[in-house]
Amino acid sequence: xxxxxxxxxxxxxxxxxxxxxxxxxxxxxxxxxxxxxxxxxxxxxxxxxxxxxxxxxxxxxxxxxxxxxxxxxxxxxxxxxxxxxxxxxxxxxxxxxxxxxxxxxxxxxxxxxxxxxxxxxxxxxxxxxxxxxxxxx
Ligand code: HEM
Numbered sequence: 619x620x621x622x623x624x625x626x627x628x629x630x631x632x633x634x635x636x637x638x639x640x641x642x643x644x645x646x647x648x649x650x651x652x653x654x655x656x657x658x659x660x661x662x663x664x665x666x667x668x669x670x671x672x673x674x675x676x677x678x679x680x681x682x683x684x685x686x687x688x689x690x691x692x693x694x695x696x697x698x699x700x701x702x703x704x705x706x707x708x709x710x711x712x713x714x715x716x717x718x719x720x721x722x723x724x725x726x727x728x729x730x731x732x733x734x735x736x737x738x739x740x741x742x743x744x745x746x747x748x749x750x751x752x753x754x755x
Contacts, residue, residue, distance in 0.1 A: 634687025639735050642683060648725050649679040655721025662717050665708050685742075702750065711755025719747050 636645075653675045656662045666674055680692035681699060692699070708714075722743055726736060 635735070635738065636683060636686040636688035639686075639729070639731055639739070642688065644729060644731075645679050645682050645686070645688070648729055649675055649682065651725035651728055652678075652721050655724060659717055659721065661713060662721075665714065701746070702752070705750050705752060709753050709755060710750050711753050712751065713755060715747050715751050719744065722747075 653671050656666070657671055668674060677692070677696065680695065681701075684690050684692040723740075726740055726743070729736070731739065
């Protein structure tokens with residue numbers, strides 16, 4: 619029995635964060651819920667250049683999957699993320715940052731992750747959002 623426990627423990631430690639939180643389905647749920655918020659947001663919705671939010675949802679989903687250790691489809695399609703550069707065409711001010719995080723908070727909470735996983739994900743998202751601000755507006 620002790621041997622079996624050893625093996626199980628080792629296997630768990632080798633899992634990526636992506637796998638630990640449930641893989642592709644979890645990130646699809648997260649970003650889908652987030653974009654439901656964006657779709658109804660009077661400040662954020664006009665910032666998205668395409669009429670159909672579907673392709674933006676797909677890009678963001680694939681980015682997060684890659685970031686957390688899943689398949690690297692994002693970079694195969696889009697190249698190096700260079701996220702600050704890619705956001706340069708959009709005026710990301712404090713209000714946009716706050717609205718973005720507000721919708722993201724709802725989406726993260728609905729995942730029902732463990733406290734530790736939720737904390738890890740949220741820390742990253744708040745840090746990344748702050749780093750995307752590019753104007754005082
Ligand atoms: C702080 C507020 C933010 C605003 C207002 C914002 C807004 C936008 C907009 C308008 C786009 C273009 C939509 C498209 O056509 O793809 C975009 C793209 C994207 N955003 Fe953000 N964003 C924010 C923060 C973030 C953060 C924190 C991340 C990463 C954790 C992120 C990841 C992405 C990605 C991966 C794309 C697609 C890039 C590509 O073209 O491949 N964004 N964002």
